[in-house]
Amino acid sequence: xxxxxxxxxxxxxxxxxxxxxxxxxxxxxxxxxxxxxxxxxxxxxxxxxxxxxxxxxxxxxxxxxxxxxxxxxxxxxxxxxxxxxxxxxxxxxxxxxxxxxxxxxxxxxxxxxxxxxxxxxxx
Amino acid sequence: xxxxxxxxxxxxxxxxxxxxxxxxxxxxxxxxxxxxxxxxxxxxxxxxxxxxxxxxxxxxxxxxxxxxxxxxxxxxxxxxxxxxxxxxxxxxxxxxxxxxxxxxxxxxxxxxxxxxxxxxxxxxxxxxxxxxxxxxxxxxxxxxxxxxxxxxxxxxxxxxxxxxxxxxxxxxxxxxxxxxxxxxxxxxxxxxxxxxxxxxxxxxxxxxxxxxxxxxxxxxxxxxxxxxxxxxxxxxxxxxxxxxxxxxxxxxxxxxxxxxxxxxxxxxxxxxxxxxxxxxxxxxxxxxxxxxxxxxxxxxxxxxxxxxxxxxxxxxxxxxxxxxxxxxxxxxxxxxxxxxxxxxxxxxxxxxxxxxxxxxxxxxxxxxxxxxxxxxxxxxxxxxxxxxxxxxxxxxxxxxxxxxxxxxxxxxxxxxxxxxxxxxxxxxxxxxxxxxxxxxxxxxxxxxxx
Numbered sequence: 001x002x003x004x005x006x007x008x009x010x011x012x013x014x015x016x017x018x019x020x021x022x023x024x025x026x027x028x029x030x031x032x033x034x035x036x037x038x039x040x041x042x043x044x045x046x047x048x049x050x051x052x053x054x055x056x057x058x059x060x061x062x063x064x065x066x067x068x069x070x071x072x073x074x075x076x077x078x079x080x081x082x083x084x085x086x087x088x089x090x091x092x093x094x095x096x097x098x099x100x101x102x103x104x105x106x107x108x109x110x111x112x113x114x115x116x117x118x119x120x121x122x123x
Numbered sequence: 124x125x126x127x128x129x130x131x132x133x134x135x136x137x138x139x140x141x142x143x144x145x146x147x148x149x150x151x152x153x154x155x156x157x158x159x160x161x162x163x164x165x166x167x168x169x170x171x172x173x174x175x176x177x178x179x180x181x182x183x184x185x186x187x188x189x190x191x192x193x194x195x196x197x198x199x200x201x202x203x204x205x206x207x208x209x210x211x212x213x214x215x216x217x218x219x220x221x222x223x224x225x226x227x228x229x230x231x232x233x234x235x236x237x238x239x240x241x242x243x244x245x246x247x248x249x250x251x252x253x254x255x256x257x258x259x260x261x262x263x264x265x266x267x268x269x270x271x272x273x274x275x276x277x278x279x280x281x282x283x284x285x286x287x288x289x290x291x292x293x294x295x296x297x298x299x300x301x302x303x304x305x306x307x308x309x310x311x312x313x314x315x316x317x318x319x320x321x322x323x324x325x326x327x328x329x330x331x332x333x334x335x336x337x338x339x340x341x342x343x344x345x346x347x348x349x350x351x352x353x354x355x356x357x358x359x360x361x362x363x364x365x366x367x368x369x370x371x372x373x374x375x376x377x378x379x380x381x382x383x384x385x386x387x388x389x390x391x392x393x394x395x396x397x398x399x400x401x402x403x404x405x406x407x408x409x410x411x412x413x414x415x416x417x418x419x420x421x422x423x424x425x426x427x428x429x430x431x432x433x434x435x436x437x438x439x440x441x442x443x444x445x446x447x448x449x450x451x452x453x454x455x456x457x458x459x460x461x462x463x464x465x466x467x468x469x470x471x472x473x474x475x476x477x478x479x480x481x482x483x484x485x486x487x488x489x490x491x492x493x494x495x496x497x498x499x500x501x502x503x504x505x506x507x508x509x510x511x512x513x514x515x516x517x518x519x520x521x522x523x524x525x526x527x528x529x530x531x532x533x534x535x536x537x538x539x540x541x542x543x544x545x546x547x548x549x550x551x552x553x554x555x556x557x558x559x560x561x562x563x564x565x566x567x568x569x570x571x572x573x
Binding site: 003005006028051053078079080081092095097 | 164200204217242245462
């Protein structure tokens with residue numbers, strides 16, 4: 001009872017790739033796994049831990065979800081509504097700073113990953 | 124003196140420079156949010172500040188002496204905003220997640236649930252618990268926030284500030300009976316329930332207030348789970364002076380809160396004796412055996428000018444939301460003041476330009492709130508209207524997928540999740556009035572037949 005958010009069982013789907021989304025998620029407890037389906041094959045992308053967020057692209061673009069996310073063990077997750085958050089960011093742009101910092105960190109990580117793949121690749 | 128990129132000084136702006144000393148008077152939510160956010164923003168722009176919070180109470184204690192006295196509800200919108208900035212409220216502080224509320228009137232009750240059925244409202248105690256607490260199973264919410272500011276770099280001094288002098292070039296405060304100490308910025312977050320802070324050198328007009336009543340009852344977790352569950356119970360009952368009452372389930376206790384105009388013991392007894400209230404509580408419950416009680420004042424009209432040169436009044440000391448979401452308003456004013464101080468300056472004109480608008484937004488919204496709560500007077504007077512409201516909400520809750528217009532209005536009005544302006548805007552839709560009109564006619568015909 002002494003909790004915020006919603007509890008998901010191990011393996012339970014939180015976000016489905018291809019669906020439209022109007023919120024992002026903040027992990028309150030536990031871990032989630034981000035996976036992408038490609039040519040019928042499941043590719044694990046990342047693991048997000050307590051305190052981290054996911055699904056944040058839905059806040060800034062109106063595209064469908066780019067990946068699926070499911071609980072890894074028992075996880076408790078809080079949703080943050082797009083409309084609610086954007087109206088608060090309109091009032092206080094500094095509110096977006098943590099999102100920007102985190103997305104910047106992820107771009108840095110992806111750039112390093114891309115560089116590694118290119119250097120490991122053929123030729 | 125602040126200089127722009129052309130190295131031209133602005134005569135009226137007073138920038139906060141590295142090495143500046145900042146005093147925060149009061150370590151409740153507004154003071155702790157301010158200390159935390161000020162240090163966070165200062166770090167972003169590379170300013171080193173020394174922040175000292177003066178708070179005589181130890182929130183790890185129990186009862187009114189350690190408590191900031193309020194219903195202890197963290198609104199849906201604040202929970203989401205805090206999560207977005209990386210402040211996640213731990214389960215050791217949130218005593219119960221609330222996912223629904225039940226509206227009780229003399230004509231019946233209706234449960235209103237969030238579409239996601241997710242716990243997005245937190246019920247907390249401001250101290251470690253009521254005065255008869257034996258074992259502290261949950262930590263104080265105010266203590267959690269105070270610790271956030273400390274981890275960010277603030278220092279807490281357990282002294283009470285009794286005087287604030289604004290007649291020199293720097294504000295000076297008197298704390299713990301020691302000689303006055305000068306600071307580059309003083310943020311006053313002592314609220315409106317602490318003994319009056321003596322302010323000299325500036326004409327500060329305090330906010331207007333009204334009295335509320337809060338009582339805590341020990342029921343035990345299992346009993347609360349069985350009788351109240353994860354719902355907040357809201358009552359619209361014909362008690363003189365009462366806008367509304369609420370029973371908020373916590374861990375082992377429930378908080379009974381009455382909001383209205385200068386409520387007294389007779390109003391409380393009338394409320395607590397109502398059959399709708401008794402029906403929510405277990406058999407044999409004795410309302411006189413409360414664990415803890417207080418009659419805190421709440422701010423109903425903000426301070427006309429909540430700032431001066433190098434001084435800013437935040438939270439209840441400045442402006443807060445009418446009846447609802449006081450902790451959310453503490454975050455808003457603390458954040459606006461911290462942004463103004465770090466990114467613009469701490470002069471009177473800096474606060475006038477960059478802080479005042481945040482307070483004005485709250486006060487303008489409160490004016491709409493006063494109008495909306497005024498409308499509940501009509502609901503109190505008309506049984507037909509009460510039945511129509513109940514029928515419309517029940518019908519919405521039964522039908523999945525339907526736009527729940529009345530449910531959304533009531534949810535936001537009683538949980539404080541949206542601004543009063545947004546709630547009023549929801550009622551402008553023709554479908555809202557169409558369905559309400561239909562239910563009024565239906566209720567009126569049913570009453571005549573009966």
